[in-house]
Amino acid sequence: MYFLGVDLGSLSCDAVLLDNNGGVLASSVVPTGARNREAIARATDEVLKVAGITEHQIKATVSTGYGRDRVEKRLAAVTEITCHARGIRNLFEGAQVLIDIGGQDSKAVRLETNGQVADFAMNDKCAAGTGRFLEAMARALQVDIEELSDLDIGASGAVTLSSMCTVFAESEVVSLIADGVAVNEIVSGLNRAIASRIVALVRRIAPASNGLSIAMSGGVAHNHGVVRALGHAFETNIFVPSKPDTVGALGAALIAREKGTQG
């Protein structure tokens, strides 16, 4: 018996396939693009191909992400908050707080000792500080999004971004470039601005968050600079799994296994 988790996010569609014992057989990350169904099919096909099984051998599928209701062959749809919590707890048993920064929203989740969600908070109104925000900043800096990850290294931290609205921040970045400010200083400023927003989010659910074990998931966790800025702000090392963008799909697959073996 196999169990599938599908996370249809705004930027990527991720899938994780588990075997009967809960072991991960395969995972995939494909761009969501404009056609949700195609993205779901591609992400699913990839994990099936790697595992060498057919769709008919899947006992249960659980979907998550903003497009969770668009996954047709699902046993259940579960929110990304619950799924990311389950996924991260499977990878890092000691996690007490999870920070998930995805394509268009950011979340802070406080975990119970049993891995259930004790409380959560999401970004207010705008998507500044999320994956889309970083894409816009990379564009303004004329670098690839992956390159942004370590561009802060060596910065003194002298530059502070005054605005976190994506549009205003983009024009501020352009102005700083025009003023001849070093790119690493600008990127460091961006990372600290993102960290500042996330700290505020985490404090809402865990006022005494410094000293807690913090883990991070979502595509933005690939950005080492943002992780460093968060670690600095919380005075701790942030745990980042090797595939942070598939944590939600992993959680969904774990729930699929739980539900699928219940009856």
Place this chain on the structure above:
Amino acid sequence: MMLQYFERLASRLEAKIQKDSDKPNARRKFALEIAKLGARLYSGEHRVAWCGVAAPFDMLSAMNITSCFVEFVGAMLAATGAVGTFLEESEHGGFAADTCGYHRAVIGAAIKGVMPVPDVMIATTCPCTGGLAAMENLARTFNKELFVLDVPSSDTPESVKYLADQYKDMFRFISSRTGESLDEDQLRAAMEKSNRARELMVEVYRLAQSVPSPANGQSLANFGIVMALFLGTDAGIEIAQAYRDEFDEMIRSGQSGVPEERVRLLWLQNRIQFKNPLIKMLEQEYQASIVIDELNDITWEAIDPADPFTGIAKRTITVPFNGEVNRRLNHVRGLAQAYKVDGAVNPCHWGCRQGTGARGLIQAGLKELGIPVVNLEVDCVDTRNFAEGQLRTRLEAFMEMLRTSPSAQTA
């Protein structure tokens, strides 16, 4: 446009009530009276007062004035789905787009001529300064003098007398502008009706506390705040009586508002006024029932008909939204315990400084009782800002949390 809307709505509701006379109809009767009030406001045949939320509507009805708080129009426009054009109009007129949607909508409606010109305007400094600013804008648009009731925040005999004296000034102001005079017998009769409706509403709320509750997510939406408009009238008594009888019968026959109620919720502040699928989703997918709204409560004593000014001044001053947040917090905590809620939903209406400013204190205060709160960040009036997916995710995650988390469930 609005007169036709209210008249059509009233005749549709009358037909439905007649057709289903043997079925529960309290909500329809409530909606019918709202439609009739709307028609009176727009008919051009009645003396009209546009007011602030805390105006003494039962006293005004004793003076044959059809009165209404202006936010009602904002809510109605949102319910019709046509609010966008009025919001834009107010924004074009320079009213800031990040202020309260209720006020933006009503200002836009006044500019576009969709609000009847009132005979008098009575503003109140409570519950919010935004409401007062909106009334000042409207007074300028209508070229009308504005009478402002300055509601003090402290509950002292001096404060009560200060406000009671203003009511007397208000009547003199209305008389001078409309020619209507205050008949003492009519005022006494209005106070008696107000007290009778109050008694019945106490019963309605007591019944709604039952587990499971006869209330569902829609039955008492906007009830408390709109019932203020019917206090002092026969309609107020009839509506409250209909709810009391309906809830009583439901409890006796073992019916609950939401079948197999599993989750009991407290809704803070006001509802999302336009059509949306969230409440139904909570009921159908999670068997979650909004058993109590923060604005649905009786927080005042019966008014002494021999001294209505003092009683109404005390009623207004002690409304939980007046004064420090702590008063509101204590009220909300009391409701949460009385209704045995599992969690609370705070819409955090955009542009409402009072609502969003108190968000952290309310959340912390309820958490102390073991009651988790989800903050939605929604504009309750402006359909253009409605992010359904984001709101669904917040609510669904909240439901998942309430179902599975031991500490979240320890209410």
